Amino acid sequence: MLEKVDRVIDRIDAVRRGSLLQADTADALAAIAEHFQEHRSQLHAFNVNATDAAVVENHCELILLSLFHFLPHIGFLHRARHPSNPFEVHGPLKRLAQLAIDSDVRLIISSEWEFSPYTHPSMGGIPNFILLGLPASEADNALLIPIAGHEFGHPVWVRQQLAKRFARAIEAGIFNQMRGRWKEVSAALGLTDEAELRQDQRAISARAQLGGFVRAQCEEIFCDLFGLFVFGESYCHAFAHLLAPGLAADKTFSYPTARRRAEILEVAAPVFGTAAPAAFSQRFRASPPGDLFPELMSATVSDLLPQLIDAVASYASNRGLTVPGTVGRVEAKLSLERITPAPASSSLPEIMCAGWDLWTNDQLWASTPYLRNERGRLINDLVLKSVQGQDYWHFIDAAP
């Protein structure tokens, strides 16, 4: 085991010695290295003759768990140095995360060889780090940065103890849904009396299981809503770019279907004072009628939606967050159309919205073939240069 620990520490050191590591990445690696160094010290401290073998074995199991847990993170941190990453975004996005979550938040932008964005609200044991990893094939796509808004939602959900706040409403909601479809529920669970919904072990177990899934779905919806609030319409575009038209085979119960998530964004957008793209949810495949229990979950979540929307809006307002403004977005759009970086007065989310405005404009630079041919790359570079301009003025203004 000691050799395994030495090897992982050596590997972390190799990544840390690599060129041009961002400060947050370096700090995360240092924290992980320290974690394994503590394990190593503990192993050294065991007295071969005196220590109970079971104690050593238990500690070795802990180390093994740490290896399973941290190795993907180390790989993620390794890839954070790859030049495909939109490095210019790091500073402005981190400041936005600190405004949205807390001033102690650290941010690491990297990529993952999975098409589903690899996103962790934190690394277990290494708190306050938000990891944002786009699929490797999309790592340099600046227009997908709004997906970060979803990831900001997770630590907010945890720090605000929203699972606890919603627990009772979730439990009551499931109970009411089950009672409302009593015939089907009783047939599925083998119950005979409605009172058994409270007392029968099968009903209690089903309610607990459904409650877990509904809680997970509520968290995901909260995060979608948070992304929508912070990044406005650009969140919807980024969401659709990654997920549309949705996977028919996607049967995970921890998430609502992509179509349902899109419908929820459509409902919430006007409440927040922003807008979803036209016919947004139509970009996603409609799900066939589900089984009884998924339908019960979906109905419970729908009932809770107004409270979730309200939770996002009130939290965001308290933190001083605002939805992307029209003026900043239009100014940024006009600049980008003229192949000029957006003005410093436009916020990061406004720049993202403007970038999508250009991307979705079929007539953009239609009369200028050499611009038209490089449209995607050019929008990307303009957006990132605009964001870097924000970083520039941030440092200039912060200097004494």
Next chain:
Amino acid sequence: MMLSDRGIRARLDGQHEDGTNCQRLVIEPLRRPNSSDDGGAIQGCAVDLRLGTWFEIPRLHTRAAYELDEPGPRSPGERPGKTVYVPFGGCFFLHPGNFVMAVTLEWLGMPADLSGTVTGKSKWGRRGLNVATATLVHPNFVGCLTLELANIGEHPITLKPGVTVCQLSLQQLSSAALEPVKGSFLMGHRRPVHADVVLDTRAAALSKGGSIEDGVTETF
């Protein structure tokens, strides 16, 4: 005619010195938003430009030689060098005899009736830093300028993003250029970019030793 500091400031406002409107010169970031404060970058007849955050280091071990008539890379995946990003606050050490491509921090947007010339700063030149060899900036150019940095001095040089690394002087053309120059794909980049080689039919003919019809190279 080379523009003076007053002329440059006027063009940044989209005007000629006489106050008539014209196509705006873009250099961003330069002036503080809603202000004429350029941090002292515009002096005499030039604008100081700062070092950007992207560098491209040649990969010597994967290439035998450059052929001047070969097509260049067209995407980051084809880059013949290793691309690195150095954030503000970081540094890049350029050792004697080494070469690296870099970019200006500023994004330029040249009007159709202006050209530019990039030259080094004496403070760097005297320390052995050669900044640019292809120094002409064509009218209608947009994007960050690629710089060819070479340390021809005796000591390593520490390059920090954000430092003033070169200067751009601007010349008024006799008339607006009709169209962008060939190789316009060089435009609109935020990272160092390799110049693709535009098909040069005359060079192609000459490379065949005058036997362009049958493609046979005559030997003597």
